[in-house]
Amino acid sequence: MMDDIFEEEINRRRIFKDTLILSPHYVPEELPHREMEIRDITRSVAPALRNEKPSNTFIYGKTGTGKTCVVRYVIRKLEEFANNPEKNPHGIIVKTVYMNCKVRDTKYKVLLKILEDKKLNHPDLKNTPLSDRPQKSLKGMDPGDLYDRLYNVVNSNEINLMLVLDEIDMVKKGFDDLMYILTRINDELEYGNVSILGLTNDMKTLRRMDPRSRSTLCQEERVFKPYNAVQLKTILKQRIDNGFQEGVVDTGVVSLIAAFAAQDGDARYALKLLRKAGEITRDVGDEKILKKHVDEAKDAVENDIIAEAISTLPEHQQLVIYSIAALTSRGGMYKRLSGLGGGDLFTGEVYETYEKYCKLLNRKARTIRQFSEYLNELEMLGLITMRMSGKGTRGTTRFIRLGYSPDEIKSILRKSLGLEDLEMKTPS
DNA sequence: CATCCACCGGAAATAGGGGGGC
DNA sequence: GCCCCCCTATTTCCGGTGGATG
Numbered sequence: 001m002m003d004d005i006f007e008e009e010i011n012r013r014r015i016f017k018d019t020l021i022l023s024p025h026y027v028p029e030e031l032p033h034r035e036m037e038i039r040d041i042t043r044s045v046a047p048a049l050r051n052e053k054p055s056n057t058f059i060y061g062k063t064g065t066g067k068t069c070v071v072r073y074v075i076r077k078l079e080e081f082a083n084n085p086e087k088n089p090h091g092i093i094v095k096t097v098y099m100n101c102k103v104r105d106t107k108y109k110v111l112l113k114i115l116e117d118k119k120l121n122h123p124d125l126k127n128t129p130l131s132d133r134p135q136k137s138l139k140g141m142d143p144g145d146l147y148d149r150l151y152n153v154v155n156s157n158e159i160n161l162m163l164v165l166d167e168i169d170m171v172k173k174g175f176d177d178l179m180y181i182l183t184r185i186n187d188e189l190e191y192g193n194v195s196i197l198g199l200t201n202d203m204k205t206l207r208r209m210d211p212r213s214r215s216t217l218c219q220e221e222r223v224f225k226p227y228n229a230v231q232l233k234t235i236l237k238q239r240i241d242n243g244f245q246e247g248v249v250d251t252g253v254v255s256l257i258a259a260f261a262a263q264d265g266d267a268r269y270a271l272k273l274l275r276k277a278g279e280i281t282r283d284v285g286d287e288k289i290l291k292k293h294v295d296e297a298k299d300a301v302e303n304d305i306i307a308e309a310i311s312t313l314p315e316h317q318q319l320v321i322y323s324i325a326a327l328t329s330r331g332g333m334y335k336r337l338s339g340l341g342g343g344d345l346f347t348g349e350v351y352e353t354y355e356k357y358c359k360l361l362n363r364k365a366r367t368i369r370q371f372s373e374y375l376n377e378l379e380m381l382g383l384i385t386m387r388m389s390g391k392g393t394r395g396t397t398r399f400i401r402l403g404y405s406p407d408e409i410k411s412i413l414r415k416s417l418g419l420e421d422l423e424m425k426t427p428s
Numbered sequence: 429c430a431t432c433c434a435c436c437g438g439a440a441a442t443a444g445g446g447g448g449g450c
Numbered sequence: 451g452c453c454c455c456c457c458t459a460t461t462t463c464c465g466g467t468g469g470a471t472g
Contacts, residue, residue: 108457140447140456173458347435370460372436388436388468397435432471441462448455 014245015282015289021243022275024268027072032238033231034066037224041074044220045197048094048160049082053186053193058217060200061224064266067199068166070224072098075164075197093157093192095119098164107174107181111146112138114163120153127152150194151185158191168198168217169205179213226265232258235267236274244278253277253289260298272301306404307412309381315417316366320374321383322413323353325406344399347375361417375400 020026031038047054061067075096081087082094097117104110114120115129115138122128129149130136138146154161163182165171171178179196186193198217206214227235233254240249257277261270276297281289310321327345351371358365366374375398378384386398402409413419 106457140445142448142456367461368435369437369462373460376437397433430472433469435468436466438465439463441460443458443460445458446456448453450452 015248015278016243017245018243019275021239022271022278024271027069027076028238030238031066031070031073032234033227034070034224037066037070037222038074040222041070041197042077045074045078045162045195048078048162048193048195049088049092051092051158051160051192053160054162054195055219056196056198056217057220057222058198058200058206059222059224060203060206062226062265063201064261064264064268064270065201065224065226066267067201067224071164071166071197071199075162078162092160094160094162096162096164098166100166101170102167105170105172107171107178108143108146110165110171110178111143111150111181115146115149115153120159120161125153125157125159127156129153147181147185151188154185154192154194155189156191160192161194162197163194164197164199166199167201169200169202169208176210176213179210179216183216227262227267228265229255229258229262232261232265232267232270236270239271239274248278248281248288249274250288253291253294256291256294260294269301272304273297276301276304303408306383306408309383310409310412311416315363316370317374317378318413318417319357319361319363320350320354320371321378321402321409322417322419323350323357324384324400324402325409325413326357327353328402328406329410344401347372347397347400350375350400357419361419 016022021028041057041059044057045054059067059071075098078094079096082092085091097114097119099110099113101110104113116136120128121130129138129152138149153159182194182196196217206218209217236254236258240254257270257273260273261267273294277289277293280293280296280300281287284293286293310318313321324345327350351368354371355365375384375386379386383403385401385403388398
């Protein structure tokens with residue numbers, strides 16, 4: 001009897017139906033407004049089913065425009081097709097390896113990931129890369145050997161191998177060499193082939209690329225446009241139907257979320273907002289999502305994004321950004337000198353502060369050369385912005401400015417750096 | 429105009445963690 | 451165990467750069 005009351009209560013306040021559907025990695029069965037892109041990429045990839053090498057394809061689109069989703073969808077379908085004996089009576093072998101180059105950021109790591117992938121070490125295959133390695137790792141092997149292993153497994157099994165390199169712009173070391181290796185292997189292979197799908201959200205990638213790498217990678221190009229508000233609404237509705245209980249999300253709320261996300265055309269952001277708004281609604285015990293929940297969710301999501309970015313940074317980069325935050329709230333030299341309200345800092349003063357925090361925490365400070373790299377990386381992450389000094393300063397320096405509120409950043413970092421008790425002793 | 433400043437960023441050198449092969 | 455190779459991260463070296471200074 002009491003259980004009934006509990007259950008009734010639980011059901012009444014139930015907001016979600018299936019949170020998995022709202023997770024960022026979920027690939028739905030239907031991808032609204034990407035039908036054309038799916039068709040194009042399927043066409044690019046399909047020759048593999050005839051044992052022909054697909055064109056290497058370069059896909060550009062800002063975050064949240066569905067690149068990863070579409071590509072994963074297509075390669076999943078491709079493999080399903082290839083693994084179905086009725087549809088693929090000749091048993092043509094198609095393998096796809098997906099990787100995110102944020103983690104595999106060098107030629108070597110990319111090669112390792114390919115060779116250690118389960119799909120290339122399947123027991124049905126001959127000459128698998130790991131067959132003579134009891135420790136199941138190829139770390140430390142010479143790149144020439146890695147190349148031979150790749151050649152052998154592809155050649156002796158006549159594999160149509162498709163590599164998906166997501167965030168390909170993050171490959172810094174050996175990118176051109178990697179592209180070269182992957183083209184050369186096609187020339188040398190007697191059977192099978194290797195093709196590349198490269199995804200990026202950074203247009204500058206193309207400019208930076210060696211022309212030869214570019215022509216290798218960009219045999220075909222696709223651009224994904226940002227979603228508009230109407231399209232975002234369809235996407236949200238689709239997830240709401242399966243992810244939320246009925247009646248929890250009104251159309252007004254959908255429009256509101258779509259409008260926020262339409263500024264960048266970012267579907268991932270829209271889904272994050274939706275999910276967060278649902279969580280907030282559930283936690284306060286309301287029955288449906290209200291406008292105020294969405295507003296609150298917006299702040300929370302933005303905060304989460306920064307907190308996530310900062311807390312996964314290496315320690316020294318955390319120290320750098322902490323120094324910037326500390327100086328920003330204290331004013332910085334520019335403000336002191338000019339009396340203007342700008343929050344800009346000089347490279348030099350930030351470095352000095354960084355050194356002081358290092359001393360405080362008994363860490364060895366990196367040299368200024370390395371420090372300068374850290375600044376560049378922080379800028380790429382959007383945590384700070386920099387511009388070259390113009391008139392009014394001595395020499396060339398960079399003005400550094402925090403992208404977010406210094407207090408937020410300090411409080412996130414104080415814990416992870418263990419600065420809580422030491423803060424008072426900070427030298428000025 | 430010469431020179432200095434304060435920093436930038438490429439390249440080579442070095443350190444340190446693994447591993448192979450004998 | 452020894453010698454050598456590879457990888458990554460960091461330091462060292464050094465030739466710029468754009469403006470300020472005198």
